[in-house]
Amino acid sequence: MIVSVSGGKGGTGKSTVAVNLAALLSRGRRLVLADLDVEDPNDHILLGVGLEREEPVNVMLPFVDYRRCTKCGVCGKVCDTGAMLISPQGVPFLIPRLCSGCRACYFACPEGAIVEGGRTIAYTYLTDVSLDGAEFELVTGSLREGEEHTPPAVLAAKERALSLDADVHLIDTSAGTGNSVATAVDGSDLLIAVTEPTPLGLHDLGLILRVAEELGIESWVVINRAGLGPEDGHVRLAEERGARVAARIPYSREVVESYVGGSPIVLSRPGSEAARALAGLAAMVEEVMG
Ligand code: SF4
Ligand code: SF4
Incomplete structure (x- = not known):
């Protein structure tokens, strides 16, 4: 029970x-x-x-592989916690403490430029x-x-x-x-x-x-x-x-x-x-x- x-x-x-x-x-x-x-x-x-x-308790933490990133901004759009910000120049960057580890950016990135890391x-x-x-x-x-x-x-x-x-x-x-x-x-x-x-x-x-x-x-x-x-x-x-x-x-x-x-x-x-x-x-x- x-x-x-x-x-x-x-x-x-x-x-x-x-x-x-x-x-x-x-x-x-x-x-x-x-x-x-x-x-x-x-x-x-x-x-x-x-x-x-x-x-x-570990969760996924995304890293951006800037060699592959085309600055399309998709990762920033799918991130509903505001953890993945897109600069005025289109460059994505992460605020780790806001990231829930949901992996939405990982799956959405059309270039495979998001790499999986982790944090406790x-x-x-x-x-x-x-x-x-x-x-x-x-x-x-x-x-x-x-x-x-x-x-x-x-x-x-x-x-x-x-x-x-x-x-x-x-x-x-x-x-x-x-x-x-x-x-x-x-x-x-x-x-x-x-x-x-x-x-x-x-x-x-x-x-x-x-x-x-x-x-x-x-x-x-x-x-x-x-x-x-x-x-x-x-x-x-x-x-x-x-x-x-x-x-x-x-x-x-x-x-x-x-x-x-x-x-x-x-x-x-x-x-x-x-x-x-x-x-x-x-x-x-x-x-x-x-
Ligand atoms: S979705 Fe991928 S290619 Fe597009 S800005 Fe984000 S990391 Fe770069
Ligand atoms: S894993 Fe989820 S919360 Fe973290 S940056 Fe990607 S979309 Fe945002």
Whole structure:
């Protein structure tokens, strides 16, 4: 089973939900947690572990063979990221950090003047996590500083995670509802949308539920920091979208302390109200898993 934890808006606590679910669902089953928030991966920090077994994520980087180039400008026209610029004199030149490695210029050049090179845009890591009865594997995607194209890094980390044998793959996505999030959640059996009781949280909840709907993924809603504001709109929206409100996690100092301490609250403070809410959520996921 593949379960994604997402949320539209940043800072809603989706990583907190993901690492706590990983700690609970890994008991008695093989679990892989994939941190696909490649611009700012932090699951390893919340779990208090380092990043191990690094692998590079390489993409194609084109080079122009100026001996063959006839300055026709076709490569600049087909490049939709603005990476291949054409000078007023018709000479193509590349801005590497804007290049996604899509190869469109390579295939379009009528002179065969584009030569394939490569570069490393990101790394993936595989870390064994062992915490107080919770044992699972963590795959992390991490974009190199200055790089702008997240989907290849998300895809590489996702493929590495899915290549590992497990009963459940848990995917922690980045914020937003763009390509990176769609790439991360595509193929999931369940999407858990973590929101907060604020107007912006409500707005972004609508967006992520729509993404789930478009991709044909069943979605649940988790209201984090419950009690901070009105939740009627969130509940109504969930009903309209056919999503179940699966948990309400109260805002508390204990959640913040466990966050700072680098230990999931379900392990460090299992008796707290927040830990009990997360345990209830994990039990619901287990029920669906059968
Ligand atoms: S498409 Fe090929 S020939 Fe035309 S400008 Fe680009 S590199 Fe030169
Ligand atoms: S590989 Fe794609 S993104 Fe890179 S320069 Fe060529 S067309 Fe543009």
